Amino acid sequence: MTEVRTRFAPAPSGSLHVGNARTGLFSWAHARHHGSAFILRIEDTDASRVTEEAVHGVMDSLRWLGIDWDEGPDVGGPHAPYRQSQRLDLYRETTERLLSQGDAYPCYCTEAELEERRRSAMARGEPPPNDRCRDLTAGERAAFEAEGRPHAVRFRMPEREWVTNDLVKGEVRWAPGHLKDFVLLRSDGTPVFLLAVAVDDLVMGVTHVIRGDDLLDSAPRNAAVIQALGGTPPEYAHVPQVMGADGKPLSKRHGSTSVEAFREQGFLPEALMNYLALLGWSKDAETTFLSRDELIEAFDVSRVSKNPARFDVDKLEWMNNHYIQRLDDDDLAARCLHFLSVAGLSPEPGTLRAAMPIVKERMKHLTESVGLLRFLFSDDVEPDERATAEIAKAPEGYLKAVADALAELEPWTTEAIHARLDEVAGAFELNRRKGFAPVRAATTGSTISPPLPESLELLGRDRTVDRLQGLG
RNA sequence: GGUCCCAUCGUCUAGUGGCCUAGGACACCACCCUCUCAAGGUGGAGACACGGGUUCAAAUCCCGUAGGGAUCACCA
Numbered sequence: 145m146t147e148v149r150t151r152f153a154p155a156p157s158g159s160l161h162v163g164n165a166r167t168g169l170f171s172w173a174h175a176r177h178h179g180s181a182f183i184l185r186i187e188d189t190d191a192s193r194v195t196e197e198a199v200h201g202v203m204d205s206l207r208w209l210g211i212d213w214d215e216g217p218d219v220g221g222p223h224a225p226y227r228q229s230q231r232l233d234l235y236r237e238t239t240e241r242l243l244s245q246g247d248a249y250p251c252y253c254t255e256a257e258l259e260e261r262r263r264s265a266m267a268r269g270e271p272p273p274n275d276r277c278r279d280l281t282a283g284e285r286a287a288f289e290a291e292g293r294p295h296a297v298r299f300r301m302p303e304r305e306w307v308t309n310d311l312v313k314g315e316v317r318w319a320p321g322h323l324k325d326f327v328l329l330r331s332d333g334t335p336v337f338l339l340a341v342a343v344d345d346l347v348m349g350v351t352h353v354i355r356g357d358d359l360l361d362s363a364p365r366n367a368a369v370i371q372a373l374g375g376t377p378p379e380y381a382h383v384p385q386v387m388g389a390d391g392k393p394l395s396k397r398h399g400s401t402s403v404e405a406f407r408e409q410g411f412l413p414e415a416l417m418n419y420l421a422l423l424g425w426s427k428d429a430e431t432t433f434l435s436r437d438e439l440i441e442a443f444d445v446s447r448v449s450k451n452p453a454r455f456d457v458d459k460l461e462w463m464n465n466h467y468i469q470r471l472d473d474d475d476l477a478a479r480c481l482h483f484l485s486v487a488g489l490s491p492e493p494g495t496l497r498a499a500m501p502i503v504k505e506r507m508k509h510l511t512e513s514v515g516l517l518r519f520l521f522s523d524d525v526e527p528d529e530r531a532t533a534e535i536a537k538a539p540e541g542y543l544k545a546v547a548d549a550l551a552e553l554e555p556w557t558t559e560a561i562h563a564r565l566d567e568v569a570g571a572f573e574l575n576r577r578k579g580f581a582p583v584r585a586a587t588t589g590s591t592i593s594p595p596l597p598e599s600l601e602l603l604g605r606d607r608t609v610d611r612l613q614g615l616g
Numbered sequence: 617g618g619u620c621c622c623a624u625c626g627u628c629u630a631g632u633g634g635c636c637u638a639g640g641a642c643a644c645c646a647c648c649c650u651c652u653c654a655a656g657g658u659g660g661a662g663a664c665a666c667g668g669g670u671u672c673a674a675a676u677c678c679c680g681u682a683g684g685g686a687u688c689a690c691c692a
Contacts, residue, residue: 329690461642592653
């Protein structure tokens with residue numbers, strides 16, 4: 145059995161959105177499933193669109209999700225460097241070789257000329273013509289050179305039928321003449337993606353390329369370059385795109401779709417990974433929850449769906465809540481701490497940890513811990529509108545009576561508080577619902593909170609009584 | 617427009633000719649539980665785009681139609 149080598153090659157323009165992340169996840173899962181090397185390569189041949197932060201942002205997002213790599217820009221490897229912008233010499237040398245072999249040729253057309261020919265061909269309903277520079281005579285070439293015209297380098301795409309056996313799409317064919325010559329090297333000497341990808345996949349010994357299906361038409365071009373270089377093309381698996389809820393490709397108007405944004409909203413990486421794994425892939429008819437290891441164990445790229453999937457935030461949130469509920473209290477508290485701090489709160493560790501059992505099934509996002517627990521970690525509890533109304537509805541002297549009853553309560557436990565609250569409510573002929581509501585409003589400032597007795601136990605007797613008396 | 621890809625509940629999907637009066641999950645509805653909000657439990661509604669074939673038999677195979685997506689850059 146031959147060695148498997150898989151890579152993920154994101155272009156770091158902007159942040160990593162969940163669609164790309166899913167492609168990366170599939171690539172990674174495929175590599176890990178085969179116990180083989182996973183390579184991270186940064187596709188930054190178009191230097192103008194890349195920033196250093198973007199490169200790190202991509203790596204941070206992947207790592208946060210739980211995706212690791214054996215070779216990459218930061219960890220190095222036998223084929224370093226792993227950023228295409230640092231491999232320019234290799235691409236130029238390769239271009240020279242292709243040129244001398246006759247598999248590529250200089251093209252002197254200007255962008256305006258190209259654009260014009262493209263437009264008129266499209267207007268006539270014909271495919272764009274192949275490049276006129278394809279068969280320039282030595283004389284014509286010399287004339288252009290004499291003019292001082294800059295030239296790009298084009299690959300001479302063999303005019304034959306191309307067939308790829310895609311791991312997810314199956315057999316795909318392109319009839320002769322449908323794949324045009326394409327630019328390998330821009331006139332400024334920088335390489336284009338089609339060259340860089342082919343060269344790197346070949347040189348790095350990549351055996352499996354899992355990428356978005358927007359690159360399906362690139363497969364035969366990549367393969368053609370690799371063949372011209374005497375290599376064997378890798379296996380390709382083109383996975384469908386991830387769409388927004390409206391069925392349109394993910395874009396800015398779908399809001400924040402970056403992995404970073406989900407992280408900031410308080411999603412758990414294990415939940416996002418699980419959700420993404422099931423977006424366009426399934427283990428079987430039943431499986432809904434997969435740990436990282438179970439995903440690795442079960443992943444099979446040939447079971448990836450062929451049609452595009454919509455990103456469903458509702459389901460992600462449901463899954464996030466599921467994972468939050470299953471976290472142990474110390475872990476959950478540590479994760480919530482970050483969001484509470486960001487909100488300006490400084491939770492006492494013991495109280496925070498003790499509060500986890502009563503909030504975990506109430507959070508879809510970790511950020512919700514702020515609203516649920518603010519009353520514990522801040523004495524600035526200004527009742528909101530509904531809470532104020534609830535307090536106003538309480539019978540004359542009720543909150544005062546509750547305060548007095550709780551002031552001397554011993555022991556200060558959930559059970560005792562619960563019983564005492566019921567007693568006072570009963571004395572005022574209030575049912576539990578009506579009896580608890582104003583107390584909740586006065587002590588938490590809200591009509592929504594974790595269970596009241598538990599909340600008050602955590603709040604402590606003094607603060608509870610203070611808040612009740614403060615409102616008479 | 618040319619070329620390529622796709623097609624099962626609102627959404628993600630199971631399904632590879634008989635196991636399907638189409639299964640699961642999210643969302644939705646009802647009920648139960650209940651101090652609010654959740655969580656949880658039980659039940660319900662809900663799909664094979666359409667039209668032709670092939671076959672004893674089709675969600676599954678073939679061909680059309682109407683859809684959706686991709687691509688046709690000196691972006692990746």
